[in-house]
Amino acid sequence: MLRVRNQKTIRRLANRSFSANRTRNIMAVIAVTLTTLLFSALFTTAISVKYSTEQTTMRQVGGYAHCGFKDLTAEQKDTLKTHPLIEKYGTNKVLTSLEEGVFEKNRVEVRYIDEIGADMFFCSPTTGSLPGTERELATDTWVLDQLGVPHKIGEQITVPFVFHGETREETFTLSGFWERDSAAMVSEMWLSEEFVDQMLSEYTPDERMVAMGAGKWNLDICFANSRNIPGNLETIARDNGYEIEDAMAEKYLRTGVNWAYLSTHSNQGEDLLSIAAVVFLTMMIILTGYLIIYNIFQISVSSDIRFYGLLKTIGTTGRQIRAMIRLQALKLCILGLPLGLLAGYLAGNQISAIVMKNMSGQQVYLTLNPWIFAGAALFSLLTVLLSCHKPGRIAGAVSPVESLRYTESVSGKKKSKKDRHGPKVLQMALANLGRNRKKTVLVILSLSLSVVLLYGVSAFSAGFDMDKFVAKFMTADYLVGHKDLFKNRFGSENQELKEEFLASVNSIEGIRESGLIYYNTGNTTASMTKAQYLRFLDPMQMQTLGDEFHALGDEDLTNPPIGIYGLDEMPFQYLKFVDGEVDYEELKKGNVIIQLVHQDDYGNPYLERAPYSVGDEVTFTYADEYEYIGDDMDAELVIHKSHEKTYTIGATAVLPGPLTVRRFGGANFAVAPEILKKEAGEKAVRMSCLVNMEEGMEDQMETFLERYMENADSDLDFESKKGYSDQFQSFRRMFLLIGTAASLVVALVGVLNFINAIVTGIRARRREMAVLQSIGMTGRQLKEMLILEGCAYGISAILLSLILSLLMQSLVLGQLEHILWFFTAKWIWSPILGMLLVFLVLGAVIPAAAYRTVERQSVVERLREVE
Amino acid sequence: MTILETRDLKKYYNSGETTVKALDGVNLKIEAGTFTAIVGTSGSGKSTLLHMLGGLDRPTEGKVLVDKKDIFTFKEEALTIFRRRKIGFVFQSYNLVPVLNVKENILLPIELDGGRPDQAYIQKIITLLGLEEKLQNLPSNLSGGQQQRVAIARALAGKPAIILADEPTGNLDSRTSQDVMSLLKVTSERFRQTIVMITHNEEIAQTADRIIRIEDGRIAKDGE
Numbered sequence A: 001m002l003r004v005r006n007q008k009t010i011r012r013l014a015n016r017s018f019s020a021n022r023t024r025n026i027m028a029v030i031a032v033t034l035t036t037l038l039f040s041a042l043f044t045t046a047i048s049v050k051y052s053t054e055q056t057t058m059r060q061v062g063g064y065a066h067c068g069f070k071d072l073t074a075e076q077k078d079t080l081k082t083h084p085l086i087e088k089y090g091t092n093k094v095l096t097s098l099e100e101g102v103f104e105k106n107r108v109e110v111r112y113i114d115e116i117g118a119d120m121f122f123c124s125p126t127t128g129s130l131p132g133t134e135r136e137l138a139t140d141t142w143v144l145d146q147l148g149v150p151h152k153i154g155e156q157i158t159v160p161f162v163f164h165g166e167t168r169e170e171t172f173t174l175s176g177f178w179e180r181d182s183a184a185m186v187s188e189m190w191l192s193e194e195f196v197d198q199m200l201s202e203y204t205p206d207e208r209m210v211a212m213g214a215g216k217w218n219l220d221i222c223f224a225n226s227r228n229i230p231g232n233l234e235t236i237a238r239d240n241g242y243e244i245e246d247a248m249a250e251k252y253l254r255t256g257v258n259w260a261y262l263s264t265h266s267n268q269g270e271d272l273l274s275i276a277a278v279v280f281l282t283m284m285i286i287l288t289g290y291l292i293i294y295n296i297f298q299i300s301v302s303s304d305i306r307f308y309g310l311l312k313t314i315g316t317t318g319r320q321i322r323a324m325i326r327l328q329a330l331k332l333c334i335l336g337l338p339l340g341l342l343a344g345y346l347a348g349n350q351i352s353a354i355v356m357k358n359m360s361g362q363q364v365y366l367t368l369n370p371w372i373f374a375g376a377a378l379f380s381l382l383t384v385l386l387s388c389h390k391p392g393r394i395a396g397a398v399s400p401v402e403s404l405r406y407t408e409s410v411s412g413k414k415k416s417k418k419d420r421h422g423p424k425v426l427q428m429a430l431a432n433l434g435r436n437r438k439k440t441v442l443v444i445l446s447l448s449l450s451v452v453l454l455y456g457v458s459a460f461s462a463g464f465d466m467d468k469f470v471a472k473f474m475t476a477d478y479l480v481g482h483k484d485l486f487k488n489r490f491g492s493e494n495q496e497l498k499e500e501f502l503a504s505v506n507s508i509e510g511i512r513e514s515g516l517i518y519y520n521t522g523n524t525t526a527s528m529t530k531a532q533y534l535r536f537l538d539p540m541q542m543q544t545l546g547d548e549f550h551a552l553g554d555e556d557l558t559n560p561p562i563g564i565y566g567l568d569e570m571p572f573q574y575l576k577f578v579d580g581e582v583d584y585e586e587l588k589k590g591n592v593i594i595q596l597v598h599q600d601d602y603g604n605p606y607l608e609r610a611p612y613s614v615g616d617e618v619t620f621t622y623a624d625e626y627e628y629i630g631d632d633m634d635a636e637l638v639i640h641k642s643h644e645k646t647y648t649i650g651a652t653a654v655l656p657g658p659l660t661v662r663r664f665g666g667a668n669f670a671v672a673p674e675i676l677k678k679e680a681g682e683k684a685v686r687m688s689c690l691v692n693m694e695e696g697m698e699d700q701m702e703t704f705l706e707r708y709m710e711n712a713d714s715d716l717d718f719e720s721k722k723g724y725s726d727q728f729q730s731f732r733r734m735f736l737l738i739g740t741a742a743s744l745v746v747a748l749v750g751v752l753n754f755i756n757a758i759v760t761g762i763r764a765r766r767r768e769m770a771v772l773q774s775i776g777m778t779g780r781q782l783k784e785m786l787i788l789e790g791c792a793y794g795i796s797a798i799l800l801s802l803i804l805s806l807l808m809q810s811l812v813l814g815q816l817e818h819i820l821w822f823f824t825a826k827w828i829w830s831p832i833l834g835m836l837l838v839f840l841v842l843g844a845v846i847p848a849a850a851y852r853t854v855e856r857q858s859v860v861e862r863l864r865e866v867e
Numbered sequence B: 001m002t003i004l005e006t007r008d009l010k011k012y013y014n015s016g017e018t019t020v021k022a023l024d025g026v027n028l029k030i031e032a033g034t035f036t037a038i039v040g041t042s043g044s045g046k047s048t049l050l051h052m053l054g055g056l057d058r059p060t061e062g063k064v065l066v067d068k069k070d071i072f073t074f075k076e077e078a079l080t081i082f083r084r085r086k087i088g089f090v091f092q093s094y095n096l097v098p099v100l101n102v103k104e105n106i107l108l109p110i111e112l113d114g115g116r117p118d119q120a121y122i123q124k125i126i127t128l129l130g131l132e133e134k135l136q137n138l139p140s141n142l143s144g145g146q147q148q149r150v151a152i153a154r155a156l157a158g159k160p161a162i163i164l165a166d167e168p169t170g171n172l173d174s175r176t177s178q179d180v181m182s183l184l185k186v187t188s189e190r191f192r193q194t195i196v197m198i199t200h201n202e203e204i205a206q207t208a209d210r211i212i213r214i215e216d217g218r219i220a221k222d223g224e
């Protein structure tokens, strides 16, 4: 239908009528900009938080490769790497690792690597380069510091390798180095291939080197995208005639998938929630944008209706008029989009930084993902097109004759002839609102939207129950332990709290009470039937148990490992008995013990997972002498000597999470420390120390602990009630900040809509108002009428918001109590009353200001004005 | 040959309790190439009739046939296209597009149709109407008479078979009215156009081939 020639004509008409609508354009461009800003801020935040989380995990794992083949021969490596699915690959050959002395806590892996490989490890030299000649080396600054080597290319480094238990020192020249990533768990040292080969020819790999895959090649791979990594990996193996599932198979290849990519899939619930949130917000933005842009176009079309009718009479088709309006909308997009995209991107980066800091204490990795812009632009465009669709239809469908005599129709009852001027003005104001119902409803809706949003945000954050939150994470004022305890990695004697520390703690002032929690790091088992074991055995772990276990009948006896806590009297008071009760004196006697169970977020104990009942007799087997044979993963426990001890279960109780070893699951028991020490000896380890302070003296302890950690023992760490409440507050503040910012933008949109409605309403009625004035209405009365109109918008919006907020309160926030354990729904008035005030002020100020511009023209000028 | 025909044409307007019968059964045949004047008192239904003839508005009842085709069987879109190819309108209130200049206004209907204007012909009309000097002006910078001439030029530009004019001289002084009228006659004769014109001016009505008098929505008198 639209031929090229008339398209040009339509474009000209669109352009001209665009220029003739300055006020509308300014409003619309602002609206488009704001809408785009919201979209791009949302997408930036979503994408960069996801990206940052991924990056953080990758940096912990130490690489961004999607997956890799391990322990390959040179030929295998060379054939596998040519597979067409592989987008990018890096190769490396392991020599050994440094684990002695200064490297005991942080291993250094030693290998030859190529350039892409190093990049995949985030370990490319930022200064210098990879080793070029045999005697060159590249490593990170942390390793250099440990070896006492200055950060300078060309420095000599002596590295103490350990082969077969004997140390061999070799000297290299530093060819490159980089800053160690604080998230990384191991360090890397890159050597030349020649040197690695030479060492391997001199020494057959020892046990530790074999475990690392010394002398074998690793092939790290990136595919075109991170979808279906395991599947692609399998395809590559199969295409080359290898097998990656069955470890027993002849042509088996060991593989690994980067769990930075896997973790995003394993957390499906959380993922789904984030996606739902993004979708919800996107809809909200579309709605917000729609409300205003639609209104702007609607008003513009109805005030230009004569113009469209006129175009119709001379033969413009409805389709052409729709195209005209669409063209104008697109032009508004061209003006509004870039600014909105940029501002939204900047805002989004700020928000992501806040989110990352508050959610996981991690930094944000900025990303200039083109999808942010493409997505935001697309959605913004969609919103605009959606918004001008209906007005376009109206303009296109206008009947040529009707338009020749178009005025906004006055609906409702005819005006009654009361003479008191007050009510008459009010009546006229209300009648004016009723003139264009659609416009009025839209303005009120878009104003309400911001109030409801603000209410939602405020009520949600007000509902965060700090007491519930802190109680879950902290019971006493302070809990001190080895830093690994707080990383859920407690479990050996060298993580024990030191005597010197306990002595110094006891010397500080203001302690009301304190006590220790011991944990059995030795190997202890309890006898029970398979059925009892299955109550708390987690399915993942069950798979690792051999066929022997699966062959057992339900009533056959088995001996699973258990956890035993030794509680001083002070921590003992935090036990929550759920079945039976035992007093501390009785516990100290050593015949009666307490069975421990975990609880869910709402404080309901998992009683069904307790293997024993109160009154049961249980026999523990304490291993006195034992060793592990084999490497880490599949080490086998061999017990040389052990003894048994029988107890009675006196009660079942919950030990609050913070006081535990911070690993979920298993069967756990509590005894008095003396009893644990008697049976487990050195393996009864002082795990944590609980302290309650005198009122007002709480900060003393924190100061002491911080100083002590800095000067005496950097391996310590602690948690405090105050720390948790601070963390809680900052989480709440973050939420409030982002939420309020979002509601403010929405409010801005609403207000813009409101301004637009008032201003265009007044402009459209310029002649009419002049007529009113010519027949005796004073300017004052006119202004009064306009202000009343403005306030009526505000009041209606607040009433609507009140209803919607009440609905939200009962339908959404009330339900949240069941989903978020730290949430208690509360009704709050402040956002609604606050916004009422704002709307009343705006309702008065905007019409008054708009009327000013009208007032400048004389009545006669306005009467003569041609539309 | 009959180019315009109405059959029992009715148009009622409902405003609350009362019904206004703007047209109440009009039967009319107009031959191609003739000049018809429509006269009548204010509110008698003249404009309504003209709107119906041009397909600007739909009747309550009855038919309008243009070239033997019942135009109200067309879909809205098709009707518009039919109208812009067949009919040129001249309104009492000019109805120029305020954002386009004189030249653009004149060419608009042709361009909307995607057609190529006959430049020589357009030039002739412009010269005839004395608009050469004003081609780049916006309508708001023209006098009433000048605006009316632009509206006429626009109506003629597409060489429509029918010209419907609603008091084209209503706002003009008598001399300009004379000019405009003679111009309309000249061009219509030259291009064999059919003209239907509403007027209050007896003198002008007398120059028509046929005068139709409308009263209360009906034809009261029909003759030369």
Ligand SMILES: Nc1ncnc2c1ncn2[C@@H]1O[C@H](COP(=O)(O)OP(=O)(O)OP(=O)(O)O)[C@@H](O)[C@H]1O
Pocket (backbone or CB within 6 Å): A405, B013, B014, B015, B020, B021, B022, B040, B041, B042, B043, B044, B045, B046, B047, B048, B049
């Ligand atoms: N849209 C409408 N709604 C209601 N009544 C209408 C409408 N259009 C016209 N009328 C009524 O129809 C009747 C005929 O109107 P019309 O405009 O055809 O008169 P006219 O003969 O052209 O008058 P004039 O010479 O004053 O232009 C009038 O009574 C008018 O009030």
Ligand SMILES: [Mg+2]
Pocket (backbone or CB within 6 Å): B046, B047, B048, B166
């Ligand atoms: Mg009329």
